Amino acid sequence: MPRLAANLSMMFNEVAFLDRFAAARRAGFEGVEFLFPYEFPPAVLRERLSAEGLTQVLFNMPPGDWATGERGMASMPGRQGEFRESVKRALDYATALECRQIHCMAGIVAAGVPMTTATAVYAANLAWAAEQAQPAGVRLVIEPINHRDMPGYFLNTQAQGAAIVEAIGRDRLGLQFDVYHVQVSEGDITKRMEQFMPLIAHIQIADVPARNEPGTGEIGWSYVFRRIDELGYQGWVGCEYRPAADTAAGLGWRERFDV
Numbered sequence: 001m002p003r004l005a006a007n008l009s010m011m012f013n014e015v016a017f018l019d020r021f022a023a024a025r026r027a028g029f030e031g032v033e034f035l036f037p038y039e040f041p042p043a044v045l046r047e048r049l050s051a052e053g054l055t056q057v058l059f060n061m062p063p064g065d066w067a068t069g070e071r072g073m074a075s076m077p078g079r080q081g082e083f084r085e086s087v088k089r090a091l092d093y094a095t096a097l098e099c100r101q102i103h104c105m106a107g108i109v110a111a112g113v114p115m116t117t118a119t120a121v122y123a124a125n126l127a128w129a130a131e132q133a134q135p136a137g138v139r140l141v142i143e144p145i146n147h148r149d150m151p152g153y154f155l156n157t158q159a160q161g162a163a164i165v166e167a168i169g170r171d172r173l174g175l176q177f178d179v180y181h182v183q184v185s186e187g188d189i190t191k192r193m194e195q196f197m198p199l200i201a202h203i204q205i206a207d208v209p210a211r212n213e214p215g216t217g218e219i220g221w222s223y224v225f226r227r228i229d230e231l232g233y234q235g236w237v238g239c240e241y242r243p244a245a246d247t248a249a250g251l252g253w254r255e256r257f258d259v
Contacts, residue, residue: 001229001258001259002203002225002228002229002233002236002237002259003030003031003235003236003237004029004031004236004237004238004239004254004259005029005030005031005032005033005055005057005058005236005237005238005239006020006024006027006029006031006032006033006239007032007033007034007035007204007238007239007240007241008020008021008024008032008033008034009034009035009036010239010240010241010242010243011024011239011241011243011247012024012027012247012248013243013247014246014247017039017040018040018044018048020032021048021049021051021052021054022048022051022052023247023248024052024054025052025053025054027247027248027251028254029054030053030054030055031054031055031056031057031236032049032054032055032056032057033056033057033058033059033236033238033240034059035059035060036059036060036062036063036066037059037093037097038062038089038093042092042093042096042097043096045093045096045097046096046097046098049097049098055098055236056097056098056099057099057101057202057236057238058099058101058102058103058141058176058202058236058238059090059093059094059097059099059102059103060072060090060102060103060104060105061086061087061089061090061102061103061104061105062086062089062090063105063107064076064079064082064107069108070107070108071105071106071107071108071145071150071153072104072105072106072107072108072154073086073105073107073125074104074105074106074107074121074122074125074126074129074154075106075107075109075118075119075121075122075125075154075155076107076110076113076118076121077113077117077118077121080121080124080125083125083129084128084129087104087128087129087132087133088132090102091132091133091136091138094133094136094138095136099138100137100138100139101138101139101140101141101174101201101202102133102138102139102140102141103140103141103142103143103176103202104126104129104140104141104142105143106122106142106153106154106155107153107154108150108151108152108153108154109152109153109154118154122154122164123164123167123168126140126142126164126168126173127168130168130169130172130173131172133172134171134172139171139172139173139174139201140172140173140174141173141174141175141176141201141202142155142161142164142165142173142174142175142176143155143161143175143176143178143181143204144156144157144158144160144161144178144181144182144185145178145181146180146181146184146185147185148184149181149184156185157185157186158175158177158182158186158192158195158196161175161176161196161199162175162196162199165199166199170198170199174199174200174201174202175196175199175200175201176200176201176202176203176204177192177193177196177200177202177203177204178203178204178205178206178240179203179204179205179206179219179224180204180205180206180207180208180211180240180241183208183218183219184208184209189219189224190223190224190227193224193227193228193231194227194231197231197232197233200233200235201235202235202236202238203228203233203235203236203237203238204237204238204239204240205224205237205238205239205240205241206239206240206241206242207219207221207241210242210244211241211242212241212242212243212244212250213239213241213243213244213250213251213253214241214253214257215253215256215257216244221253221257222257225257225258225259237259
């Protein structure tokens, strides 16, 4: 049975962010993830995790200027110094929160930047970041994201992500397999899951097309969840979806799909 982690950036928006830890615990979750922790001091977040007995499963490195549309810096030439500072900041939070995985966002390739240049910058940045993360007991993960939701994002397909993981090393880098993004970009969810399972370090779920909870769209979740178990996946499954209405009221999908 998959271990489910509530994504506190998307779920339990009925209450303030710091109150979502308790809301997730009341709803039966034992793990949480979120996009970014940097608005709060690490000690404040650690206190909430400890008070509720929750595991911090994942969060993202600083993305650059999110408000102006930046979605990571790893593939952006000329931003290497800023990227390295973001790695150090993320690792400080990971240590404080006892979080063992961090998502390194690739970024959107700017107009006029050749893909060969972006790829070279991305590879060098990831290799450096992985070297920093390993002594801290942290593994980086990379996530292919669909172009409908994030036009121009550097990393799009599971095969592209898998090739990068193999190049850097499975012990240092993992693939973040987001079922929603896979379905939008490529389809054939469980076949891709089978192909890349040895590289998958984290799974996230949401239905298509509206990115709501499982059972609200086109994906056959009974089969997807069964294959996750059959393939021997041992990691967390992050519920990175936007509840169609009230978060708690929409959690009936867990019983429906026996997860």
